[in-house]
Amino acid sequence: MKKSKSAPMKKKSSPAKKPGMDKKVIAKPKQMAALKAKPSLKPSSKKQEQRPDSMVADGKHYDIIQMILDDHKPLKRCIEILKNLELSLSSRRAAFNEFAPLLTIHAKAEEAVLYTFEKTEVDMREEAFEGDVEHALAAQMAEEVKQTVDKDIWSAKARVLAELVEHHIEEEETEMFPELKKQANASDLIRLGEEYQSKKGEIKVDVLHPAVQKQQPVLSVRH
Ligand SMILES: [Fe+2]
Ligand SMILES: [Fe+2]
Known part of the structure; x- marks a missing residue:
């Protein structure tokens, strides 16, 4: 990827807050006693259930970069398995079955939110378009892997896909x-980050439950 030398378009404000940076809150003895005396029957409070996905447990927001780094972790774990031909075929197939939908959901949300934003900034446009191309190649390769029966060809294609996505993730990071x-x-x-999380939710429904999307409402007609 090329890097532009032109000046930044926006002035930076305070740095983004990162999760997990705050000190741990330790309950005092009296609070511990109260918790033991009155165990809650509910698994979580209504306030917690309504908490946006962009907020971590302490109520602080975290940004799109942190969200994408989090999404890259399971992809990287699967990549390591797919690249390792010493592992059994069944364990690599299981890794691929986890990898493929995760990759689709992540890539589509990234394109819709992050790359779309980057295309509005002259210094990031080229990288965003490069990302689109690499996503398209990975999606095409993943389809080929799904349709490959021969185990040796399957292994080869799955490994090439893993290396392609590994390279793509490294460039992003x-x-x-x-x-x-x-x-x-x-x-x-x-x-x-909020838009990315919301988009992922929409795409998950399409990817994991495609039948729900295809079902048309049945209209009853009385004669
Ligand atoms: Fe990407
Ligand atoms: Fe990514």
């Missing part, structure tokens, strides 16, 4: 995100 941090301010990154 080491080139795209540092540039994004220069170009976007903290509130942009949090707003994009």
Whole structure:
């Protein structure tokens, strides 16, 4: 990916808040006693249930970069399995079955929110279009893997797919995100994070439950 030398378009504000940075809150002895005396029958409070996905347990927001880094972790775990031909075919097939839908959901949400945003900024447009191309190649390769019967060809294609996505993720993390941090301010990154989370929810329904989307309402007609 090329890096632009032009000046940042937006002025940075305060840095984005990161999860897990706060001190742990330890309950005092009296609070512990109260908790033991009155055990709650409900698994979580209504307030917690309504908490937006962009907020962590302490009520702080986290941004699109942190969300995408979190999404990359299970993909990387599957990639390591798919690349390792010493592992059994069944364990690599299981990794692929986990990897493929995760990749689709992640890539589509990234395109719809992050890449769309980056295309509005002259210094990030090229990287965003490159991301689109790599996603399309990965999606095409994943389809080929699904349709491959021969186990040796399946292994070869799955490994190439894993290496392609590994390279793509590395570029995002080491080139795209540092540039994004220069170009976007903290509130942009949090707003994009909320949009990313929402988009992922919509795409999950399409990917994991396609039959629900295809079902047409049955109209009863009285004669
Ligand atoms: Fe991507
Ligand atoms: Fe990504």
